[in-house]
Amino acid sequence: MIEAWTADEMRAAEKPLLDAGVPLMDRAARALARTVLGDIARRRPAAGMPRRRVAGSLGSDGLPGEGRVRPARRAGTRAPARGAAALLLVGAGNNGGDALFAGAHLAREGVRVTAVLVASEVHAAGLAALRAARAEVIERSELRVPAVVARAEAADAVVDGLTGAGSRGALRPPAGGIVRALADVRAAAEAAGTPWPWVVAVDVPSGIGVDDGAVPGPVLPADRTVAFGAYKPGLLLPPAAPLAGSVTVTDVGLGSLQGPQFAGTLRLEDDDVAAVLRAPGPRDHKYTRGVVGVVAGTEKFPGAGVLAAAGAVRAGAGLVRALGPVPVTSQILSRHPEAVTVGGRVQSWVLGPGIPSDGSDAGQDRRVYGALAAVTGVLDAEVTGGVVPAVIDAGAMAMLEHRLPEIAVLTPHAGELATLMSGLGHEVTRADVEAEPVRWARAAHRATGATVLLKGAVTVVVGSGATYAQADAPAWLATAGAGDVLAGILGTLLASRAADVLADHALTSRVAAAAVVVHGRAAALASGGGPVTASDVADAVPRVIARILGGDHA
Numbered sequence: 394m395i396e397a398w399t400a401d402e403m404r405a406a407e408k409p410l411l412d413a414g415v416p417l418m419d420r421a422a423r424a425l426a427r428t429v430l431g432d433i434a435r436r437r438p439a440a441g442m443p444r445r446r447v448a449g450s451l452g453s454d455g456l457p458g459e460g461r462v463r464p465a466r467r468a469g470t471r472a473p474a475r476g477a478a479a480l481l482l483v484g485a486g487n488n489g490g491d492a493l494f495a496g497a498h499l500a501r502e503g504v505r506v507t508a509v510l511v512a513s514e515v516h517a518a519g520l521a522a523l524r525a526a527r528a529e530v531i532e533r534s535e536l537r538v539p540a541v542v543a544r545a546e547a548a549d550a551v552v553d554g555l556t557g558a559g560s561r562g563a564l565r566p567p568a569g570g571i572v573r574a575l576a577d578v579r580a581a582a583e584a585a586g587t588p589w590p591w592v593v594a595v596d597v598p599s600g601i602g603v604d605d606g607a608v609p610g611p612v613l614p615a616d617r618t619v620a621f622g623a624y625k626p627g628l629l630l631p632p633a634a635p636l637a638g639s640v641t642v643t644d645v646g647l648g649s650l651q652g653p654q655f656a657g658t659l660r661l662e663d664d665d666v667a668a669v670l671r672a673p674g675p676r677d678h679k680y681t682r683g684v685v686g687v688v689a690g691t692e693k694f695p696g697a698g699v700l701a702a703a704g705a706v707r708a709g710a711g712l713v714r715a716l717g718p719v720p721v722t723s724q725i726l727s728r729h730p731e732a733v734t735v736g737g738r739v740q741s742w743v744l745g746p747g748i749p750s751d752g753s754d755a756g757q758d759r760r761v762y763g764a765l766a767a768v769t770g771v772l773d774a775e776v777t778g779g780v781v782p783a784v785i786d787a788g789a790m791a792m793l794e795h796r797l798p799e800i801a802v803l804t805p806h807a808g809e810l811a812t813l814m815s816g817l818g819h820e821v822t823r824a825d826v827e828a829e830p831v832r833w834a835r836a837a838h839r840a841t842g843a844t845v846l847l848k849g850a851v852t853v854v855v856g857s858g859a860t861y862a863q864a865d866a867p868a869w870l871a872t873a874g875a876g877d878v879l880a881g882i883l884g885t886l887l888a889s890r891a892a893d894v895l896a897d898h899a900l901t902s903r904v905a906a907a908a909v910v911v912h913g914r915a916a917a918l919a920s921g922g923g924p925v926t927a928s929d930v931a932d933a934v935p936r937v938i939a940r941i942l943g944g945d946h947a
């Protein structure tokens with residue numbers, strides 16, 4: 394499990410260490426320099442560097458792992474990055490201090506370092522160390538944006554040390570102007586397919602909302618972020634998270650300290666998902682494994698019914714009851730003959746995929762309203778068979794008449810969340826939700842009572858406890874029907890864990906986040922770097938679950 398620490402939590406944790414004289418900045422700067430050196434070396438194979446300089450195996454991302462790159466030991470050794478150029482963007486605080494000390498290490502390794510001081514006062518000891526290492530310094534008074542851009546374009550690496558945990562709001566001038574210019578040039582280079590330097594952010598990409606993942610102004614997207622001590626929420630949460638690139642957390646000595654008192658922002662890893670998944674045992678039969686009722690698909694959109702059923706079947710439901718008009722259920726049966734199309738008791742509901750909110754299929758609407766009555770408990774348990782958890786997707790989100798329990802999971806994308814909130818009297822657009830996804834997911838949770846799973850490149854799940862932020866899927870997953878498959882997978886996980894979530898409603902968000910991981914991993918497996926169809930994603934789910942349960946997290 395990845396648990397993010399807010400800026401205040403970091404400060405509280407580091408204070409006793411700093412008071413005791415633990416050299417946190419020194420450790421941070423050394424780790425930062427090691428990472429930058431490793432990255433430069435990897436990106437400059439032509440430099441003729443002997444491979445033995447990188448000790449141990451490579452990480453899963455193909456990069457040297459933490460602590461595996463040995464710095465050159467004596468002057469005159471041909472260091473991997475010798476002759477490379479690094480541009481440091483240095484702000485006023487300790488984040489800039491980290492960059493300056495790291496720059497001194499880089500300079501001693503033969504890197505041509507230029508530090509751009511974006512504040513008139515910067516970390517004094519860091520600056521002294523940098524000057525002592527004979528790096529070039531561009532003072533704030535000499536700073537010209539086009540010249541900085543030209544330096545960046547000529548560099549092998551740009552180190553972004555403008556602001557870190559002390560960042561407040563959008564970057565102010567001149568940092569904001571420089572970052573905007575660099576971000577624009579980087580975007581243009583990417584669009585044109587021309588090379589651009591490797592960008593390493595110090596602790597966080599400068600200008601993001603450290604605690605809330607906001608992007609209030611310009612931010613230079615990083616290829617890598619070297620975070621000190623722990624993830625910060627902004628490295629996990631949208632819209633900022635993708636700007637961090639690949640995140641390396643360096644333990645500067647906080648590792649043994651207690652983390653945040655209250656879980657704020659979490660990301661599940663495979664082990665956590667394995668703990669949510671329920672593998673059947675010898676005493677299980679199909680009903681103990683969980684029956685999923687799927688009310689999805691209409692004559693207009695039959696495919697959504699097929700895909701929601703596919704997600705539920707492939708995720709390992711004991712039984713899937715697919716309910717709908719015959720043209721839909723016959724298609725579901727032809728693809729999934731293991732489904733049944735008769736009603737009966739269920740342990741969870743999947744409601745709404747492929748059911749438009751225009752009331753054009755009265756039969757499906759009636760089934761959804763009936764199931765919602767069971768979920769909310771407004772109808773007697775004798776009639777409904779009792780309260781069960783549910784996935785409320787697509788058209789079913791327009792049919793809410795009562796406050797929902799947390800065991801109901803709404804699964805909107807940004808546009809659907811905007812529609813939902815507008816219906817509840819908030820003036821909100823899709824762009825508003827995209828700018829502040831967590832804020833609006835929380836607002837929807839408060840307004841409806843339900844757990845809210847807001848889909849996107851980073852999917853967030855909000856209930857009464859921690860916020861989960863999952864980024865497990867390739868962008869190829871943004872394809873029609875992918876959400877229907879997710880609804881089915883989640884339905885199965887909720888059914889298999891129905892007794893647990895009924896006993897502890899707050900568990901629902903963790904089950905929902907686990908479903909997002911399974912879905913995202915299945916997309917990655919099915920994609921293999923290329924396009925996927927929603928059906929491919931469903932087909933890959935059994936293999937993903939086997940890998941996660943088998944501890945094979947490769």
Ligand SMILES: NC(=O)C1=CN([C@@H]2O[C@H](COP(=O)(O)OP(=O)(O)OC[C@H]3O[C@@H](n4cnc5c(N)ncnc54)[C@H](OP(=O)(O)O)[C@@H]3O)[C@@H](O)[C@H]2O)[C@@H](O)CC1
Pocket residue numbers: 403404407417418421484485486487488489490491555556557558559560561562563564565568595596597621622645647
């Ligand atoms: N925790 C750990 O284990 C370790 C932490 N370490 C490091 O310490 C970092 C935190 O350092 P920090 O507290 O000095 O904050 P940091 O962000 O560098 O500077 C704040 C400065 O930026 C300015 N500023 C703020 N917003 C701005 C804006 N929008 N636009 C422009 N300027 C803005 C602000 O100015 P002000 O707003 O106050 O006028 C102030 O001068 C942390 O991220 C990590 O890198 C490591 O060294 C050791 C291990």
Ligand SMILES: Nc1ncnc2c1ncn2[C@@H]1O[C@H](COP(=O)(O)OP(=O)(O)O)[C@@H](O)[C@H]1O
Pocket residue numbers: 806848849850851852866867868869870871872873874875876877878879912
């Ligand atoms: N850029 C992206 N990267 C990764 N996953 C994405 C991206 N954009 C969307 N997704 C995922 O793709 C799925 C799309 O679902 P949805 O929008 O409901 O599609 P549909 O309604 O057609 O089924 C969601 O799981 C979402 O999280």
Ligand SMILES: [K+]
Pocket residue numbers: 488553554555556557594595596597598599
């Ligand atoms: K930074």
